[in-house]
Amino acid sequence: MKAKLLQGNEAIVEGALAAGCRFFAGYPITPSTEIAEGLALRLPQVGGVFIQMEDELASMGAIIGASLAGAKSMTATSGPGFSLMQENIGFASEAEIPCVVVNIMRGGPSTGLPTSPSQGDVMQSRWGTHGDHPIIVLSPSTVMECFHITVKAFNFSEKYRTPVIILGDEVIAHMREKVELPNPEGLEIIDRIKPTMPPEWYIPYENNARGVPAMASFGSGYRYHVTGLIHDVRGFPTSRPDEIEPFMHRLIQKIEKNLKDIQIVDPFMVEDAEITIVAYGCVARSAKRAVIDARKRGIKAGLLRLVTLWPFPRVYVEKVAEQSKVIIVPEMNMGQISREVKRVNEGRSRVITLNKVDSNIITPQEVFKKIREVL
Amino acid sequence: MPDITKLIHNYLRHDKKFPHVWCPGCGNGIVLGSLIRAIDNIGLSKDDVVLVSGIGCSGRMPVYVDFNTLHTTHGRALTFATGIKLANPKLNVIVVMGDGDATAIGGNHFIHAARRNIDLTAIIINNNIYGMTGGQYSPTTPYGKRATTAPYNNIEHSFKIAELAICAGAVFVGRGTVYHTRLLDELIEKAILKKGFGVVEIVSHCPVQYGKLNKLGTAVDMMKWQKDNAIRVEKAKKMTKDELEGKIVIGILADKELPIYQDEYEKIWEKAGAKKIAQEGK
Numbered sequence: 001m002k003a004k005l006l007q008g009n010e011a012i013v014e015g016a017l018a019a020g021c022r023f024f025a026g027y028p029i030t031p032s033t034e035i036a037e038g039l040a041l042r043l044p045q046v047g048g049v050f051i052q053m054e055d056e057l058a059s060m061g062a063i064i065g066a067s068l069a070g071a072k073s074m075t076a077t078s079g080p081g082f083s084l085m086q087e088n089i090g091f092a093s094e095a096e097i098p099c100v101v102v103n104i105m106r107g108g109p110s111t112g113l114p115t116s117p118s119q120g121d122v123m124q125s126r127w128g129t130h131g132d133h134p135i136i137v138l139s140p141s142t143v144m145e146c147f148h149i150t151v152k153a154f155n156f157s158e159k160y161r162t163p164v165i166i167l168g169d170e171v172i173a174h175m176r177e178k179v180e181l182p183n184p185e186g187l188e189i190i191d192r193i194k195p196t197m198p199p200e201w202y203i204p205y206e207n208n209a210r211g212v213p214a215m216a217s218f219g220s221g222y223r224y225h226v227t228g229l230i231h232d233v234r235g236f237p238t239s240r241p242d243e244i245e246p247f248m249h250r251l252i253q254k255i256e257k258n259l260k261d262i263q264i265v266d267p268f269m270v271e272d273a274e275i276t277i278v279a280y281g282c283v284a285r286s287a288k289r290a291v292i293d294a295r296k297r298g299i300k301a302g303l304l305r306l307v308t309l310w311p312f313p314r315v316y317v318e319k320v321a322e323q324s325k326v327i328i329v330p331e332m333n334m335g336q337i338s339r340e341v342k343r344v345n346e347g348r349s350r351v352i353t354l355n356k357v358d359s360n361i362i363t364p365q366e367v368f369k370k371i372r373e374v375l
Numbered sequence: 376m377p378d379i380t381k382l383i384h385n386y387l388r389h390d391k392k393f394p395h396v397w398c399p400g401c402g403n404g405i406v407l408g409s410l411i412r413a414i415d416n417i418g419l420s421k422d423d424v425v426l427v428s429g430i431g432c433s434g435r436m437p438v439y440v441d442f443n444t445l446h447t448t449h450g451r452a453l454t455f456a457t458g459i460k461l462a463n464p465k466l467n468v469i470v471v472m473g474d475g476d477a478t479a480i481g482g483n484h485f486i487h488a489a490r491r492n493i494d495l496t497a498i499i500i501n502n503n504i505y506g507m508t509g510g511q512y513s514p515t516t517p518y519g520k521r522a523t524t525a526p527y528n529n530i531e532h533s534f535k536i537a538e539l540a541i542c543a544g545a546v547f548v549g550r551g552t553v554y555h556t557r558l559l560d561e562l563i564e565k566a567i568l569k570k571g572f573g574v575v576e577i578v579s580h581c582p583v584q585y586g587k588l589n590k591l592g593t594a595v596d597m598m599k600w601q602k603d604n605a606i607r608v609e610k611a612k613k614m615t616k617d618e619l620e621g622k623i624v625i626g627i628l629a630d631k632e633l634p635i636y637q638d639e640y641e642k643i644w645e646k647a648g649a650k651k652i653a654q655e656g657k
Binding site: 023044049051053059061064065067069217219221226229234236 | 391392421422423425427437438441442443444445446447448450451453454455456457458461462463465466483484487643644646647648649
């Protein structure tokens with residue numbers, strides 16, 4: 001254990017290195033730039049490669065290419081850059097190329113508020129690229145969690161052959177906290193499964209028990225085709241309905257069948273809570289403080305902090321909806337996760353939103369005030 | 376077995392994904408033939424060749440050949456290739472693009488790839504039109520010519536791809552046509568062997584779109600035009616600007632030495648104190 005005073009962006013850098021990231025391509029953008037700067041310094045020390053590309057479209061393309069050649073790869077960006085990455089995030093999802101994309105949310109839309117926090121990209125992180133596609137989105141609330149979530153993101157991307165989005169916010173990215181970086185030996189690191197059969201037997205997109213085909217690196221003797229077109233089990237383009245449907249189903253099912261593994265929540269005093277707050281990212285910190293204050297006053301409040309935002313952790317939210325009288329969803333947007341909460345609530349509980357888009361963080365006092373209001 | 380059959384059996388996925396999607400008379404097959412002959416002549420192992428493409432008619436080329444093949448998004452082929460090459464420098468990464476792919480939607484990536492000097496080979500098939508979508512004008516459709524999106528005529532001025540590559544810093548730039556196939560074999564071979572970013576612009580023809588819209592005749596007529604209007608660079612040097620108007624200058628247009636990105640990165644590793652870590656097969 002090494003204790004350090006780090007900001008969220010720096011913890012993401014350390015997490016990436018610990019997870020085995022050896023390739024980063026990016027383009028400068030506030031408030032994520034420290035991740036690129038950190039990896040420009042640190043990657044060459046471990047024999048990895050950092051490259052600054054001409055834009056975010058290129059950054060996304062480069063990390064997919066590197067991943068195909070066998071390297072664990074990552075990029076980092078913010079709002080406008082994340083919009084540009086959507087095209088190739090779709091490619092990574094469709095062609096099942098593991099990679100990690102960090103989006104440190106800032107105020108939007110458009111150029112928006114470059115140095116101010118926001119949580120406005122929750123829906124974009126799920127549906128930003130076109131077409132039905134699987135995606136995993138994780139949201140950290142502390143600097144220490146930035147480290148662990150980055151390791152987790154790489155593990156998920158390798159295990160399920162999918163892009164994983166780390167959806168941070170400006171507060172967590174730039175805030176400094178004491179972190180204790182774990183020894184690398186103690187970390188669970190997952191690497192993609194590679195084919196072991198003779199190359200002539202290798203069927204690159206063949207379904208298996210896991211629903212995740214083994215992935216050969218380019219140059220390892222397994223010559224195969226990778227495309228953004230819907231493809232058959234050999235990777236070749238197809239327009240046959242009987243090949244399209246199983247492909248699309250496997251793509252979605254490989255995530256849907258593993259929700260227990262992927263969906264992470266952090267419940268705090270929810271066991272007997274009558275008022276439950278559902279929050280994520282920096283807002284979850286304010287919410288936690290408000291819950292503590294409420295409990296001091298005898299109010300049965302609790303917090304269900306969402307670490308996994310997508311696939312939306314439905315079963316956990318259903319559980320609190322079942323037992324709580326009220327669910328409060330504070331968010332730094334006009335209501336994005338709250339729509340999901342309402343959707344799965346199905347009338348079980350009252351769902352109250354608390355939205356703020358004035359560039360300031362939602363404070364514990366504001367959450368507490370809301371708790372008092374709904375009592 | 377005749378040589379051509381040997382090449383087909385060795386390099387094409389002949390038992391998998393044929394017939395191909397290209398129209399009768401298309402130049403893309405000639406380019407593919409040249410590419411295979413160049414690779415065969417150099418003697419590269421198929422396991423060490425990566426063929427990357429973007430979107431469009433040229434984008435379908437990788438599916439037919441037995442290399443590591445990657446069909447990317449529109450205009451982005453060079454960015455994927457950049458990641459592949461830097462993650463595994465022992466691979467020979469060849470990128471095939473069309474004129475719209477490389478110089479419209481991918482124009483930014485193209486000039487920056489040339490500037491960076493990563494050891495890649497870019498093959499750009501220039502048929503002056505968007506063929507797959509049905510004949511819209513591209514950045515290389517000549518001024519005054521017709522396209523489905525320029526039904527009166529094209530009022531934009533076209534890029535000269537090879538000259539653009541030279542200005543952007545590419546260390547090797549050649550231009551050929553699909554008529555001059557021996558030259559094409561030679562240009563592609565040299566571009567692959569060149570340490571650094573090599574570009575080959577290939578003047579081709581699209582008889583079903585560009586040719587038809589501009590009444591240029593059959594594929595044979597269009598190739599005859601290439602024959603009649605191509606001037607070897609050595610001869611072109613002795614000609615005036617007026618004499619060269621409307622002609623295609625073919626041959627090696629630029630060949631210079633610059634340190635390649637990967638060699639420069641080795642120095643970064645040294646400065647950073649990296650232990651020698653093999654990049655292979657991770």
